[in-house]
Amino acid sequence: MNLSLYLLITSVVGPCLLAFTAGYFSTTLVSAYHEYLPIAVSEAFKTYFVPSKFSDSSHSSLSIIKWNTYLSELYAGNAAEENPSKDAQKNLMNNAKRLSSGPQQVLVDLEDLDSVFLDSEKAVEFGFLTFVKNLGIIDAFMYECHRASSNKGVRCMGYAGSETISLYTWPKLGILSINVLCKLNDPWNSVVPLANEVFGASMTSNKPSLLWSFKQRNSSKLTWMAYSPSLSSMADDTKSVGSAEVSSDTNGVHFKPASAPRSVVNGDILQQHYDQIYFEALVHPIMFSHDDPKRVVIIGEEIGGTLREVLKHKTVEKVVIIGTDDETFQVNKKLYPEHSDCSNFLEGITPYCNDDARVELISGETALEWLLGDDDDDSDTTPDDLFDVIIFEKSHSLWSSPEITKEILDNISDMLSTNGVLVIPHDDLGSNIAQTIFGILAEVGFEAIQRYEEFVHLDRLSFIACFHNIETRALWFTSAAELHIRMQRSLIKTVSNDIPIMYWFDDATMMTYQLPSRLVEDEFCNQAQKPFMCDEGHGFDPDVPNAPISLFAVGVSRIPGAGRGIFFQTDVAKGTFIAADESVYDILFYPSTTSLVNKMIEYLDSSEFLQYSSLFYTYLFGYGFAFEYFGKAGYLVDTGILTFINHGCNGTGVMGEGKPLISTEMTVDLERMPAELENYSTETHVYNPFIDRNNMRIITAGDKTIYDIKAGSELLDNYLRYLHEGNWKSGVLDYRAQCIASGKGVVTGYEERKSTSSASGEEFHFHPPKEPHL
Numbered sequence: 001m002n003l004s005l006y007l008l009i010t011s012v013v014g015p016c017l018l019a020f021t022a023g024y025f026s027t028t029l030v031s032a033y034h035e036y037l038p039i040a041v042s043e044a045f046k047t048y049f050v051p052s053k054f055s056d057s058s059h060s061s062l063s064i065i066k067w068n069t070y071l072s073e074l075y076a077g078n079a080a081e082e083n084p085s086k087d088a089q090k091n092l093m094n095n096a097k098r099l100s101s102g103p104q105q106v107l108v109d110l111e112d113l114d115s116v117f118l119d120s121e122k123a124v125e126f127g128f129l130t131f132v133k134n135l136g137i138i139d140a141f142m143y144e145c146h147r148a149s150s151n152k153g154v155r156c157m158g159y160a161g162s163e164t165i166s167l168y169t170w171p172k173l174g175i176l177s178i179n180v181l182c183k184l185n186d187p188w189n190s191v192v193p194l195a196n197e198v199f200g201a202s203m204t205s206n207k208p209s210l211l212w213s214f215k216q217r218n219s220s221k222l223t224w225m226a227y228s229p230s231l232s233s234m235a236d237d238t239k240s241v242g243s244a245e246v247s248s249d250t251n252g253v254h255f256k257p258a259s260a261p262r263s264v265v266n267g268d269i270l271q272q273h274y275d276q277i278y279f280e281a282l283v284h285p286i287m288f289s290h291d292d293p294k295r296v297v298i299i300g301e302e303i304g305g306t307l308r309e310v311l312k313h314k315t316v317e318k319v320v321i322i323g324t325d326d327e328t329f330q331v332n333k334k335l336y337p338e339h340s341d342c343s344n345f346l347e348g349i350t351p352y353c354n355d356d357a358r359v360e361l362i363s364g365e366t367a368l369e370w371l372l373g374d375d376d377d378d379s380d381t382t383p384d385d386l387f388d389v390i391i392f393e394k395s396h397s398l399w400s401s402p403e404i405t406k407e408i409l410d411n412i413s414d415m416l417s418t419n420g421v422l423v424i425p426h427d428d429l430g431s432n433i434a435q436t437i438f439g440i441l442a443e444v445g446f447e448a449i450q451r452y453e454e455f456v457h458l459d460r461l462s463f464i465a466c467f468h469n470i471e472t473r474a475l476w477f478t479s480a481a482e483l484h485i486r487m488q489r490s491l492i493k494t495v496s497n498d499i500p501i502m503y504w505f506d507d508a509t510m511m512t513y514q515l516p517s518r519l520v521e522d523e524f525c526n527q528a529q530k531p532f533m534c535d536e537g538h539g540f541d542p543d544v545p546n547a548p549i550s551l552f553a554v555g556v557s558r559i560p561g562a563g564r565g566i567f568f569q570t571d572v573a574k575g576t577f578i579a580a581d582e583s584v585y586d587i588l589f590y591p592s593t594t595s596l597v598n599k600m601i602e603y604l605d606s607s608e609f610l611q612y613s614s615l616f617y618t619y620l621f622g623y624g625f626a627f628e629y630f631g632k633a634g635y636l637v638d639t640g641i642l643t644f645i646n647h648g649c650n651g652t653g654v655m656g657e658g659k660p661l662i663s664t665e666m667t668v669d670l671e672r673m674p675a676e677l678e679n680y681s682t683e684t685h686v687y688n689p690f691i692d693r694n695n696m697r698i699i700t701a702g703d704k705t706i707y708d709i710k711a712g713s714e715l716l717d718n719y720l721r722y723l724h725e726g727n728w729k730s731g732v733l734d735y736r737a738q739c740i741a742s743g744k745g746v747v748t749g750y751e752e753r754k755s756t757s758s759a760s761g762e763e764f765h766f767h768p769p770k771e772p773h774l
């Protein structure tokens with residue numbers, strides 16, 4: 001189709017932002033209008049709509065836009081007042097030509113479309129496929145269409161090789177948006193007219209708007225931008241309308257097209273991220289990762305949703321919003337009232353979230369200074385100035401170069417309190433950039449990073465939670481019940497009982513965020529230089545032999561005073577799994593449970609301790625082995641006879657994960673954990689989704705014999721493996737004492753106490769160990 005577009009340069013913002021619009025055309029009202037629809041749409045109407053819908057009087061004013069005619073009329077000069085200068089046209093065409101080589105992105109918006117059409121999944125899907133087919137993409141096109149989250153229209157997305165086409169509808173607003181990433185030679189003249197041909201005819205008003213943008217991919221600057229004439233007064237000053245520009249040094253200029261709730265960001269188009277789910281997933285996991293979040297920063301708040309979610313937490317005393325001015329908030333109030341209105345459901349908060357007295361806005365130059373920090377010494381910063389939670393609403397504002405990112409993150413790290421936490425959306429970072437950012441985060445002092453995701457249909461919302469202090473990570477891993485209680489305590493009430501405080505987030509949802517997805521793990525492990533532990537692979541290697549639990553027996557340990565021990569009943573070759581079949585059945589004590597046991601003991605005097613809790617204490621600390629995975633120490637206890645494995649003094653342990661350890665309790669430095677043992681702790685790995693996801697298996701199972709073993713030998717371990725930074729010195733001293741028989745282990749001590757008390761008449765059942773069956 002040979003369609004000439006009349007192009008009007010409406011504004012120039014920044015180096016090369018050009019916006020185009022076509023004006024309007026007087027329409028023809030047609031009662032049986034579907035007869036005039038382009039094939040795709042009319043077929044869809046015929047197939048999927050109940051005829052009565054169209055005879056309904058409420059639709060009688062629907063009109064058909066003869067778009068092509070309109071455009072030719074415009075071209076012929078019928079809209080003289082909107083005719084751009086010849087120079088401008090020439091300039092425009094030159095630009096278009098220059099940009100038409102290489103990968104292209106075209107964004108087409110059509111406004112004033114029929115809302116019934118836009119709301120029909122089937123009809124939109126039909127139109128989408130027609131569009132794709134006419135674009136010349138016929139082979140191997142994979143796509144999916146579905147209702148957008150919160151029932152706000154239809155979304156289609158498809159791929160064919162490197163071509164990606166997505167389509168969104170906003171029925172209430174009458175908008176359809178198509179986003180094409182392609183290698184077409186001349187997308188200008190194929191995508192735009194085709195979009196118009198397929199969908200343009202369902203326009204309803206006499207003020208149609210074909211909005212479109214056109215840009216070259218892989219260039220750091222947004223070249224063209226969608227523009228809505230109906231909101232041109234706002235769009236005149238794009239920066240203040242949608243801008244969350246936080247640094248003039250970055251390319252992170254953020255424009256918000258006025259036509260629909262989505263953003264055109266640095267290198268990408270973000271659509272429908274403004275749904276409730278996005279804000280809940282961004283805000284609540286990180287807010288609950290701090291035990292008392294009082295002071296919060298939001299960087300680049302755009303439409304109000306992040307602020308609203310933060311204000312749901314009772315503990316909040318101050319919210320500083322960086323990079324957003326009041327004008328933007330006022331515009332957002334009109335555009336996205338549902339995100340800015342706190343009165344509807346939040347008890348005790350001002351009707352308009354932004355008017356809350358706890359909110360402070362920092363914009364313009366001051367925002368930039370805030371982000372980049374003061375180079376002067378920060379001796380005037382007191383602990384009261386620090387923040388508990390910092391939230392980047394969109395990460396594009398963070399990234400421009402490693403140097404600037406480092407400067408920003410370094411400053412942010414300085415602004416955080418000791419247990420401070422930070423969240424960054426991962427979505428709008430490329431994966432290479434994200435890897436660099438993980439490195440920078442570790443460098444500037446974050447001790448742990450968790451990636452988590454939320455999935456909405458085809459959307460993968462992905463976030464990076466960062467912990468200043470590794471111990472805070474224990475809050476990330478609370479049990480659902482613990483979180484439930486905290487939620488009840490720290491969230492404000494809704495005005496009406498019928499309205500839930502949150503629609504998506506709850507304690508069970510948090511459980512799904514605790515571990516990153518397989519996709520994240522693969523992305524991490526597929527790096528050119530394999531990160532630590534990635535080559536471990538998944539699960540038990542079926543080619544490695546296993547010595548099943550039936551090959552082992554319990555008997556009296558050969559170590560004097562050690563009680564029971566475990567013995568091999570047959571010869572077992574080096575490199576054999578030790579009872580892989582049994583080792584997986586561990587009991588897990590979360591750090592919070594462990595600290596409760598410790599606290600309980602503080603309240604008991606020694607006789608009470610003996611009477612009430614020493615059995616449990618012995619079970620947990622005598623048989624359990626600590627591991628620091630959760631930031632704080634949790635404990636695992638083997639449930640079968642493997643729990644009777646003793647510590648082999650002087651390096652006589654015969655089991656492990658690979659090579660024998662060099663460290664023994666007698667030779668190690670009491671002040672410093674040796675590097676070969678640090679590898680067993682996740683503390684040294686700020687970001688390692690492989691360990692995150694496989695940790696339980698790595699820790700509970702996978703031990704092998706490290707020597708060839710003769711039948712009748714005792715199965716001894718090296719307990720140094722289970723110590724962590726927190727208990728290193730005391731643990732080593734304890735093992736040393738046991739090994740020279742000057743001290744007793746927890747279990748031996750307990751059993752001796754019990755046998756004494758038994759002799760004095762107290763009830764006690766002690767079963768002496770059997771001889772092993774050899």
Ligand SMILES: C[S@@+](CC[C@H](N)C(=O)[O-])C[C@H]1O[C@@H](n2cnc3c(N)ncnc32)[C@H](O)[C@@H]1O
Nearest residue numbers: 562563564623644645646647738745746747748
């Ligand atoms: C996990 S349990 C091992 C099973 C234990 N021997 C039993 O009879 O139940 C750990 C306890 O065993 C004892 N133990 C382990 N290795 C020891 C060693 N090398 N010397 C002395 N006691 C040891 C200590 O009492 C320690 O608290």
